[in-house]
Amino acid sequence: MSASxxxxxxxxxxxxxxxxxxxxxxxxxxxxxxxxxxQPRRQEQHFKVQTHPVVTLHNPNGTITVKAWTKAExxxxxxxxxxxxxxxxxxxxxxxxxxxxxxxxNVAPEDMRADYQINVPEDAELQIHNDSGExxxxxxxxxxNVETVAAAVDLEDSAGYVTIKTVGGSFQCTRxxxxxxxxxxxxxxxxxxxxxxxxxxxxxxxxxxxxxxFLPNGLYRLKNYSGVIEVRFSxxxxxxxxxxxxKGKVINEATLTPKAHQQHFYNRFGNSLIGTFNAGxxxxxxxxxxxxxxxxxxx
Amino acid sequence: MAPMTCKNFxxxxxxxxxxxxxxxxxxxxxxxxxxxNITEDLNAIHSAARSWGGEELEPPAHLWTSLRSQLERExxxxxxxxxxxxxxxxxxxxxxxxxxPRPALAGGYLVLLIAVAFGFxxxxxxxxxxxxxxxxxxxxxxPLSAQLTAEQDSxxxxxxxxxVVTASLNKNLAIVDNYIAxxxxxxxxxxxxxxxxxxxxxxxxxxxxxLAQMTERGxxxx
Amino acid sequence: MPEAEAIRxxxxxxxxxxxxxxxxxxxxxxxxxxxxxxxxxxxxDLTQEAFLQLFRKIATFRGESAFSTWLHRLAVNVVLMxxxxxxxxxxxxxxxxxxxxESGGPRRDFGGPDLRLxxxxxxxxxxxxxxxxxxxxxxxxxxxxxxxxxxxxxxxxMDCSIGNSKSQLHKARMRLRELLxxxxxxxxxxxxxxxxxxxxxxx
Numbered sequence: 111m112s113a114s115x116x117x118x119x120x121x122x123x124x125x126x127x128x129x130x131x132x133x134x135x136x137x138x139x140x141x142x143x144x145x146x147x148x149q150p151r152r153q154e155q156h157f158k159v160q161t162h163p164v165v166t167l168h169n170p171n172g173t174i175t176v177k178a179w180t181k182a183e184x185x186x187x188x189x190x191x192x193x194x195x196x197x198x199x200x201x202x203x204x205x206x207x208x209x210x211x212x213x214x215x216n217v218a219p220e221d222m223r224a225d226y227q228i229n230v231p232e233d234a235e236l237q238i239h240n241d242s243g244e245x246x247x248x249x250x251x252x253x254x255n256v257e258t259v260a261a262a263v264d265l266e267d268s269a270g271y272v273t274i275k276t277v278g279g280s281f282q283c284t285r286x287x288x289x290x291x292x293x294x295x296x297x298x299x300x301x302x303x304x305x306x307x308x309x310x311x312x313x314x315x316x317x318x319x320x321x322x323x324f325l326p327n328g329l330y331r332l333k334n335y336s337g338v339i340e341v342r343f344s345x346x347x348x349x350x351x352x353x354x355x356x357k358g359k360v361i362n363e364a365t366l367t368p369k370a371h372q373q374h375f376y377n378r379f380g381n382s383l384i385g386t387f388n389a390g391x392x393x394x395x396x397x398x399x400x401x402x403x404x405x406x407x408x409x
Numbered sequence: 410m411a412p413m414t415c416k417n418f419x420x421x422x423x424x425x426x427x428x429x430x431x432x433x434x435x436x437x438x439x440x441x442x443x444x445x446n447i448t449e450d451l452n453a454i455h456s457a458a459r460s461w462g463g464e465e466l467e468p469p470a471h472l473w474t475s476l477r478s479q480l481e482r483e484x485x486x487x488x489x490x491x492x493x494x495x496x497x498x499x500x501x502x503x504x505x506x507x508x509x510p511r512p513a514l515a516g517g518y519l520v521l522l523i524a525v526a527f528g529f530x531x532x533x534x535x536x537x538x539x540x541x542x543x544x545x546x547x548x549x550x551x552p553l554s555a556q557l558t559a560e561q562d563s564x565x566x567x568x569x570x571x572x573v574v575t576a577s578l579n580k581n582l583a584i585v586d587n588y589i590a591x592x593x594x595x596x597x598x599x600x601x602x603x604x605x606x607x608x609x610x611x612x613x614x615x616x617x618x619x620l621a622q623m624t625e626r627g628x629x630x631x
Numbered sequence: 632m633p634e635a636e637a638i639r640x641x642x643x644x645x646x647x648x649x650x651x652x653x654x655x656x657x658x659x660x661x662x663x664x665x666x667x668x669x670x671x672x673x674x675x676d677l678t679q680e681a682f683l684q685l686f687r688k689i690a691t692f693r694g695e696s697a698f699s700t701w702l703h704r705l706a707v708n709v710v711l712m713x714x715x716x717x718x719x720x721x722x723x724x725x726x727x728x729x730x731x732x733e734s735g736g737p738r739r740d741f742g743g744p745d746l747r748l749x750x751x752x753x754x755x756x757x758x759x760x761x762x763x764x765x766x767x768x769x770x771x772x773x774x775x776x777x778x779x780x781x782x783x784x785x786x787x788x789m790d791c792s793i794g795n796s797k798s799q800l801h802k803a804r805m806r807l808r809e810l811l812x813x814x815x816x817x818x819x820x821x822x823x824x825x826x827x828x829x830x831x832x833x834x
Binding site: 422423424447450451453454455457458459461462464465466467468469472473475476477479480483485486 | 644645646649650653657658659661662665666671674675678679682683686687752754757758772776777778779797798800801804805807808811
Binding site: 170171217219222241242259260271273277278279291295296312314315335354356380397399400 | 469571585591595615622
C-alpha cells in the first residue's frame, strides 16, 4: 500500500466520519425541529348507514361543518390541531359517535382543537356539542340538538325538530321549517325566511330578528331580557299578537283589531300591545323585560 | 240478494275501516262515488295521523329537573347512584358532556337559588305545584344561602383549559347575576307583576344551568 | 338495565331507577299529552303530573298489566281530567262526545256534494281539527291513529269496551272529515277574497 493510497483512505475515512459527524447532529436538529412544529392530522372515515341515522359529535373547540348528501353513508373528515388530541369515530348500529379527546392532561388551548367536515344523509338526526368555534349545518332535514358555550351556530334549510342551546354563541337560521327551539344568554338570534310552525326563541341580552312566514295555527314565542326583538310581517300574514315590554318600548306598524283573548294575560305592568292581524290564524307572543320590541312591515 | 244500500254501508263502516271487508261492501263502493269518497277520506285521515304519529317528541330537559326536585321534596326518592344505571364516561372530556350529572347539578343549584330569592318575596298567584314546592323549600333550604354564596365564590378562580369558554362562562354568569338583581328589584317593587316573577324564575334556571356547566368543566381541571 | 329491574329498584326509592323509567317513557307520554292538548306548556304540565302520579303509586304496581299500559292509563286519565275541568263538568268517558250524537250511526253530511280531501292532508290543518274534537273522540283518535295503540289496549287504558273504542274512533274520524272539509272551504273562500282584493286594488 503506497503512502498516497493510505492518505487517500484516511481522507476518505475522515470524510466519512466528518459526514457522519455532521449527519447525526443534523438528524437530531431535524427531529427536534419537527417535534416543535405541530403537525395537522387529517383522517377520513366512512360509515354505511340505514335511514334516519343518528350522528353525535362531542368536540371542545373547532369548526364543524355538516352537509347532507344523497348517499346512505356518513363521512367524517377530521383535522386535528396537534397530536395531543385524538379523534374517535365509531359506529353502533345506525348510530355514529364522534368525539375528540385529549391524550394528555396538560394540553395547550391552541392544540385542543379539531375541525370536522361531516356528510350525512338528509334525514339524519344530529346531536352536536362544540364548546367554541363554529357549527354550520346545511340541508339536513332530521331532528337536531346543538349545544355550545361560545360557538356560533349557523343552520340552513333544516326541517326537523331543532333545539339549540348556547351560552354566548350567536345563532342564525335561514329557510328553516319544522319546529325550532333556541335559547341563549347573550347570543344574538337571527331567524330569516323561516317556514316553521313552532318557534320558541329566547335570549337574555341578545337581539332577536324574525323574518318568516306565520303559518296558520303556528306558535311563535320570542323572548329576551334586554336588547331588541324585531319581527317583520307581510300584508298577507294572519296572526294574534301579544307584545309586552315591561320597561322598554313596543313599536308597531301592523294594523291590529283590538280583541280580548282568554289565552292572553293583559299585563298592567309595562307596555303591552294585544290585537289581531287579519284572521289571527297564528299566535305570536313577544316579551321583553326592558328591551325594545319592533313589529315592522317587511320590505 | 238485494245490493247493499248506502245506509247499510255507512252503518258497517266502523268495522270495515279496521281491515275487514265484504264483497257486498266492495261492490257498493265500486258503484257509489259518495260512499267511495267517504271511505277514501277516512283512509287519508288515518294515514296522515299515522305519519304524524311516527314522530315521538322529546320533552324539554328542565322537566326531569323539576320532576326530580318534586320527588325529592316528597321523600319518594333517595339519591343513591346505581353504577349499573350511570352512563360510562371515559376521561374528563366525557365528563364535560355527561348528561346525567348536569340536570341534577342544575336542579340542586336551582333549589338553592329560588329559596334564597323567595326568602324575601312572597309568591303570589303561583301555580299550585310550584307554590307548594317553594313553600317547602324555603324552610328547608334558607340556611343554605351562605352555602350558595360560598359555592359561587369557588368559581372566582374558575379556569377551563379553553380560554374562550372560560371567558364566555364568566361573562355570562355576570350577565345573569345582573339580570337576577334587576328582576329581584322589580319583583320587590311590584309583587303582583307575574311577568317579572317569571323572568326572575327563568334567570335562576339559567344561573343553575351555568353553574352546573362550570362545575363539570371545573371538576375536569382539578 | 331492564325495565323490570328499574321498576323493582324504583319501588325501593332508587333515584337512578326513577330516571331510567322516565327516560324510557317520557317521549311517548309527552307526545300523547301534546297531541291531546295542543300546546307545549300544557303538555309539560300534564307529563310532569302523569309521572308524579306514577312514581307516587309505583309501590302498588303488581305487574297485572304491562307497565307501559299502566303508565299510559295514568297519563290518559290525567289528560281527561284536565279536559273535563276545562269543560266545567264531571262527565264519564262515554259522555265526552257530542251529546246529540245518535248512538251507533255515523253522522252524514246532508245537502251539498261529498268532497274529496284532495292529495295529502296538511299536518297543520289536521292538528287544528284534532284540537277541536270532543275529549272522548280526541283521546281514542290520538291513541289509535296517532300513537298506534290497538283497540284492546285502548279499552284497557280507557276502561271501556273494545266495541266502544271502535265506535268512538269512527265517530272521531267522521268528525275530523267534516272539520277538514270546512277548513278547505274556508281556505278557498280566503283565497278567492285575496285574489279579488288584488285584482280590485282594495286594502
